[in-house]
Amino acid sequence: MLGRTANDLFWLSRYVERAENMARLLEVGYRIVLLPREGQGFHEEWRSTLESTGCAQSYERKFGQINTRDVVDFLLFDPDNPSSIYSCLSAARRNARAQRTAMTRDMWECLNSSWLEFSAIKPESVTSNALPGLLDWIRGRSALFRGTMLNTILRNDTYYFSQLGTFLERADNTARILDVKYYVLLPSSEVVGGGVDNFQWGAILRSVSAHRSYRWVYKENYKPWRIAEYLILNKQMPRSLGYSYFEVATALEDLGDYYHHRQACQATAANTVSLLESGDINAIFQSGLHEFLQDFIARNNRLGAEIADTYHFSG
Template sequence: MLGRTANDLFWLSRYVERAENMARLIEAGYRIALLPRIGDDHKQEWASTLESAGCADQYYAKHGALDTRNVVDFLLFDGENPSSISSCIATARRNARAQRTALTREMWESLNSTWLELQSIRPSTLRSDALPRMLDWIKERSAGYRGALLNTILRNDTYYFSQLGTFLERADNTARILDVKYYVLLPSTSMIGSGVDNAQWEAILRSVSAHMSYRWVYKESYRSWRIADYLILNRAMPRSLRACYDEIDQTLADLSALYGEQKPCLETAKSTLALLEMSDIDTVFQSGLHEFLLEFIGRNSRVAHEISEAYHFTY
């Protein structure tokens, strides 16, 4: 496969997944914003969302002060923000058009119809009470594209590069959603263990569709270390860091077998998976959840960069 084709397929999947996960970040911030706050940091939840999305500097340069309407519009519709949901869907569609013959009809139609419907929405008419439904719609359309891919594509290099894009992006965003918790609680450590703290953890769980499954697995009320364990180390949870790297490691191994050559990115992925396999949540909390997540995000970015170099994405 040509490097340009692999690049487009990889980033197509990354941007579809990023759109979904941006919706999840907005949902996490929105849910936490509705909770009672202590002190005068009532807008801290949106600051943490912008930081976790990697969009804070760009937002402040454009809007200055935090405002709920401006933050939501910036993360959802702003064409000048390359990570906004609207920009992600548009970029994914451009990549899909460039590699139209590599996609199935179902994949293209799912993505194209999402783009068309999103273009028809006027941001100024979106009321705050309609935001949850809008975010659910984005998640549903992302799942629809993902279902089309899994059900119709051949298990060849097209599939493998799509899988890598999906799970590298998913791992990155699960780590960032967890980091929202760090940014929210750091200024107010007196809240840790309180009812507000537990409600914030519940909001994080709901934002990754893990509210019911957490209860099924642990059969107990919310515990910060249990929730962090679930989203970082539990391989049964499909959005956990461990589950993502199980997929990434296997996909890189399959790609290496297909091409008959093992690349350095596979070893980096294996070492990241080994870190997750050997970690326990007590150690993670003792060393610092934020620090662990930062290290993981850096490792994840390194894997993506090495994949790009190994398969000549820039050529």
């Protein structure tokens, strides 16, 4: 496989995952804005959404003030925002087009149809009432793409690089969501309290589609350290750091076997896996949740760069 093909497949999966994640964050943000509250609380919510998607600075430069309509447009449709759903789907489709030979016809058609439909939407037609339907549709298209991939792709390097993209991106997203909101999870925090807290905790779980499954796993009300444990360490949870890294490490192992060549990045990933497997949530809180997450995000970025280097992503 060409190094460029590996690069494009890896990023294609990242973009699809990112678009889905963005849709989920928008959904949560929108729910919170609808919540009857005093004052300018929704500003905070949108600010943390912008921060967890890494778009806060570019939004600030373009709009200055936080305004629900501007935020929604910026995150959904703005081609100037490289993380907008528009930009993600456009880039995913561009990569897919460049690598049509590496993907199945079903995968290509799924992505191409998604892009053709999405790019035909006029932003002004997306009213408040239409927004939830659109966000559902985006999540559905992402799910359809993943399902199509899993059901049709050859289990070779095309599959492994796609998996790596998906789960590195997912780990990054979950870590960022937690990091932006880490203060609401801190037991000692004084800014939080009562019903709003509960609502914030629920929002974190919702943003990774985990508010129902949490109950099945923990059989109790939301507890901030449980939520952190669930999203960081619990390997049952498919968007947790623990599960994402299980998939990352598996894909790297498979790739090493497939190429008959063990690479150093396998050890790098295994290192993070054991950090998460041996991790204890109390210890993480003691040494600092924010610090832990920052360290994780940096490790994740380093692994991405190491993979790109090892497998000649840029020749």
